[in-house]
Amino acid sequence: MIDVATRRIAVVGGGVIGLACAWRIAQRVPCEVTLIDPDPGAGASAVGAGMLAPLTEAHPTEPDLLELALDSAARFPAFAADLAAASGLDPGYETAGTLAVALTADDRAALGVLAGHLAAAGRDTELLGSRALRNLEPALAPGVRGGLRVDGDHSVDNRALLRSLRRAADRAGVRFVADQALAITDSGDRVTGVRLVGGAHQRADVVVAAAGCWSAGLHPAAAGLIRPVKGEIIRLRARAGVVRPQRTLRATVDGRSVYLVPRSSGELVVGATQYEAGFDTSVSAGAVHALLSDARAVLPGIDEYELTEARAGLRPGSRDNAPLIGPIGPAGLVAATGHHRNGILLAPVTADAITDFLIDGHLPRFAEAAAAARFQTVRR
Ligand SMILES: Cc1cc2nc3c(=O)[nH]c(=O)nc-3n(C[C@H](O)[C@H](O)[C@H](O)COP(=O)(O)OP(=O)(O)OC[C@H]3O[C@@H](n4cnc5c(N)ncnc54)[C@H](O)[C@@H]3O)c2cc1C
DSSP, X not given: OOOTTOOEEEEEOOSHHHHHHHHHHHHHSOSEEEEEOSSTTOSHHHHSOOEEOTTTTOOTTOHHHHHHHHHHHHHHHHHHHHHHHHHSSOOOEEOOOEEEEESSHHHHHHHHHXXXXXXXXXOOXXXXXXXXXXXXXXXXXXXXXXXXXXXXXXXXXXXXXXXXXXXXXXXXTOEXXXXXXXXXXXXXXXXXXXXETTSOEEEOSEEEEOOGGGGGGSOXXXXXXXXXXXXXXXXXXXXXXXXOOSSEXXXXXXXXXXXXXXXXXXXXXXXOOOBOBTBOOOOOHHHHHHHHHHHHHHOGGGGGEEEEEEEEEEEEEOTTSSOEEEEOSSBTEEEEEOOGGGTTTTHHHHHHHHHHHHHHSSOOGGGGGGBGGGGOOOOO
């Protein structure tokens, strides 16, 4: 793919995916790399919870996504270490693990099914009774009946991660253009660059479309492939003296799933709603009420926390909920989008897949299940 004619690579979108791709490309490919975004880090990546949860997010009907997610989770420690060294900033990677807890007998049965599914996939988890759980996390509610200990599901402070990525990309020579892409341009069979809202045309031999849920509007080849999936989420801060959880806690309360992700800084992230409402990012009072009430059923001590933020973000959802990675449409157009609920987790594997593709000319095996070309029909 990278031949003498390829000198300029443009990445559209500076969320976790675009920044990770731009940084890795600039590290490994001898080209000019430009990242176009009016406000890098302003999308879903700053809103999300930062769970790195291939196992507790696993769904039996999505085995390919589980493999990709496990692969990315395995890459995370080296990715975070490289990033810390390259940026001089701590990306906030935490390895304390996850507890999925049961509030009812039905929940406990459901955790048994999840444990069986994960065991069949060769993954270690441990079912725990209520006493063992409370020994691990004394702040859990007395009503918690049991749980599943999943040490392999970690977390990252996504805002710290974005700061590190931005600094590392900058230090690797990525040029930031603070403008919005109007359209990715082509000459029929080849990409020619990116038309900017400000009027300029950024010439490029390769364009990586990484604009999250806005990616579908960039080129006809991506039209209709990505949709926004709204998620409301709140952030709290522990007051001094409060017993804080060490691990991510997950539960189902009145049929709704809730997760609580603690940071070593004292922040607690509680999420999240999930529904389709176009590009609306307002936060409803009902969502905040439900998140607080569900979180309180798991961790009554949140009454002593300060509520610091309520926000909504737009997950980039594809038709089958798996990402779109690799070539799509005219030569030189490359997709890195559609990461839905797991974009922070999937950033390392996506950046490696895109960079390998640019160097080798074909998508690596580990990313084949997410090949963007699986939906390809070019509409003009
Ligand atoms: C409530 C919530 C909780 C979540 N929790 C988790 C979690 O725990 N773990 C996890 O792995 N994932 C989680 N996610 C999902 C994750 O946040 C997303 O999958 C991920 O952030 C997608 O990253 P992205 O870079 O593709 O998109 P975004 O972060 O949305 O970035 C897109 C970027 O493109 C830019 N852009 C848009 N249009 C243009 C244009 N025309 N020209 C130039 N730039 C443009 C925007 O300014 C933005 O910076 C969560 C999401 C939400 C909403």
